[in-house]
Amino acid sequence: MASGRPIQLFRNMTAKIAAIPMILTALVIFVGGTAWTVVYSFTNSKLLPRANFVGLDQYERLWNTNRWIVSIENLLIYGICMLVLSFIIGFVLAALMDQKIRFENTFRTIILYPFALSFIVTGLIWQWLLNPDFGVQNVVRGLGWVSFEFDPLNNSSIVIYGVLIAGLWQGTGLVMVLMLAGLRGIDQEIWKAARVDGIPMWKTYLYIVVPMLRPVFITSIVIIASGIVRVYDLVVAQTAGGPGISSEVPAKYVYDYMFQGQNLGQGFAASTMMLLAVAIVIIPWAYLEFGSRNRG
Amino acid sequence: MARAVTTQRKVTNTVIAWGVGLLIFFPILWTILTSFKTEAQAISDPPLFLFFDWTLENYAIVQERSDYMRFLWNSVIIAGGSTVLGLVVAVPAAWSMAFVPSRRTKDVLLWMLSTKMLPAVGVLYPIYLIFIRLGLLDTRGGLVIVIMLINLPIIVWMLYTYFREIPGEILEAARMDGAGLREEILYVLTPMAVPGIASTLLLNFILAWNEAFWTLNLTAATSAPLTAFIASYSSPEGLFYAKLSAASTMAIAPILVLGWFSQKQLVRGLTFGAVK
Numbered sequence: 001m002a003s004g005r006p007i008q009l010f011r012n013m014t015a016k017i018a019a020i021p022m023i024l025t026a027l028v029i030f031v032g033g034t035a036w037t038v039v040y041s042f043t044n045s046k047l048l049p050r051a052n053f054v055g056l057d058q059y060e061r062l063w064n065t066n067r068w069i070v071s072i073e074n075l076l077i078y079g080i081c082m083l084v085l086s087f088i089i090g091f092v093l094a095a096l097m098d099q100k101i102r103f104e105n106t107f108r109t110i111i112l113y114p115f116a117l118s119f120i121v122t123g124l125i126w127q128w129l130l131n132p133d134f135g136v137q138n139v140v141r142g143l144g145w146v147s148f149e150f151d152p153l154n155n156s157s158i159v160i161y162g163v164l165i166a167g168l169w170q171g172t173g174l175v176m177v178l179m180l181a182g183l184r185g186i187d188q189e190i191w192k193a194a195r196v197d198g199i200p201m202w203k204t205y206l207y208i209v210v211p212m213l214r215p216v217f218i219t220s221i222v223i224i225a226s227g228i229v230r231v232y233d234l235v236v237a238q239t240a241g242g243p244g245i246s247s248e249v250p251a252k253y254v255y256d257y258m259f260q261g262q263n264l265g266q267g268f269a270a271s272t273m274m275l276l277a278v279a280i281v282i283i284p285w286a287y288l289e290f291g292s293r294n295r296g
Numbered sequence: 297m298a299r300a301v302t303t304q305r306k307v308t309n310t311v312i313a314w315g316v317g318l319l320i321f322f323p324i325l326w327t328i329l330t331s332f333k334t335e336a337q338a339i340s341d342p343p344l345f346l347f348f349d350w351t352l353e354n355y356a357i358v359q360e361r362s363d364y365m366r367f368l369w370n371s372v373i374i375a376g377g378s379t380v381l382g383l384v385v386a387v388p389a390a391w392s393m394a395f396v397p398s399r400r401t402k403d404v405l406l407w408m409l410s411t412k413m414l415p416a417v418g419v420l421y422p423i424y425l426i427f428i429r430l431g432l433l434d435t436r437g438g439l440v441i442v443i444m445l446i447n448l449p450i451i452v453w454m455l456y457t458y459f460r461e462i463p464g465e466i467l468e469a470a471r472m473d474g475a476g477l478r479e480e481i482l483y484v485l486t487p488m489a490v491p492g493i494a495s496t497l498l499l500n501f502i503l504a505w506n507e508a509f510w511t512l513n514l515t516a517a518t519s520a521p522l523t524a525f526i527a528s529y530s531s532p533e534g535l536f537y538a539k540l541s542a543a544s545t546m547a548i549a550p551i552l553v554l555g556w557f558s559q560k561q562l563v564r565g566l567t568f569g570a571v572k
Contacts, residue, residue, distance in 0.1 A: 018388035019388070019404070021388075022408075025445055033422035036421075040421075096312055097316075099309055105559040105563065107313060107317050108563045109559045109562055110317045112567075113552065116555055116562070116566060117551070118523050118548075119506070119508060120508050121547055123530075124540060125324070125327055128537055134339050134537070174566065178567050181570060215570075219568060222413070229414070230415055230509070237527065237530050250415070251416075251509075254420075255417060274417065275415065282413050283410075
């Protein structure tokens, strides 16, 4: 058709225009905002941003601050445990339930409810459930185990695990539902074939099923990981960083320096470090994961 | 397709499944139950499960102390507004990515998604400055825009995956019949994508409803939503568990109810479209 080309061209144009609002806002806000923060992290801004550059002073100070080191350690512990445990628990539960369950939609809704709650509410609920006088410790003692001790929120060496429990509660249901959906997609014949060949169940899972669940794993990682980096509300609601500074996290450090410590430069430096850390982990991985499909 | 198992295992598995489900649901249930107890009953030892004097006094006190309806209304406006605005911006973008892809479409999508992984604190201060300059601090309009922007990558991504499943030939046929671009998107594409759009809407609404980082930092008295309402109860009310539970229940009830009546969309939305 003779008119095919101009129409195609016109469509391409409108397509570009249709995407512009989104790309523009993303560009201005994310790239612009991030760049601004990075630039001002090299200044000695206190209460207000001032373009008075002092080189790497803020970073030096940052890495000499105990609270920042504690924050990083906490984020590492929380992040690694969160990823590993939510995957293992989610997968094991999903494998146990890989069959038609009665009232399935309702079941999945209930499992997903924690994920639909704000971290603030989750933090408050678990602050209470982990309270030694009314929560888990008290219930277990009531069952007869009188010396049982479980008081993570008041013990600075394990408080981050108390936060982790709340995080796991919120996120594991999601991983489980995702994996359950993935398991459903696996052909019945594969199980039969594996059984005929006499392959043990765990081997079938490990070598055949898990590799097939790759897309589900990726979705889960992206969702869980983006929650880990941003962990802030949960800590604020559950422990407020305490006892002392033992459950501080980087996002809270940044926030406190920017708005309460009135030391903007320090806050910017800390948030730049966070950006850098995320970029170092995400960018190579993302290109390996998604980039190859692009060409393939 | 689920694995074939014996009836006996089926029963066992169903029992395990519901046991796990109840265990996960228990903290929420306990919070709701506690909100109907008196303060003394809330901390009684051993804990009271169902047999206590049900009372509404906590709700009355919470309502009297802080105007729940105002927070609720702010939440509805902010979450609803940002969802609608997000859809208006995202539908054309997702349409262009799904049906008129260019060589860079995948890159743009990937880059957009990666912004979702970045810590929000990185752009907090610039946005704070812009808000002051434009007089948007502590306004619902400002929050609508920010939360829309924060969730935009996810909306576009989800819509894109749904749109891609719609055969392009149908849109082409509509075009042959003389449908313009506006009609094509509004009357052909959108109706076919309704289930996907509904899930996207619900997910975005929940994300916006729960957004605490931005709402706590950019609002004060007039435009604070329910996240701020519940956060205000966390410290001073630390030892009044019945009231705290009432406030929590009031904050989460709308989501629980909404989710209950749209279970299918909720599951699909919360799993980011991974569960069909």
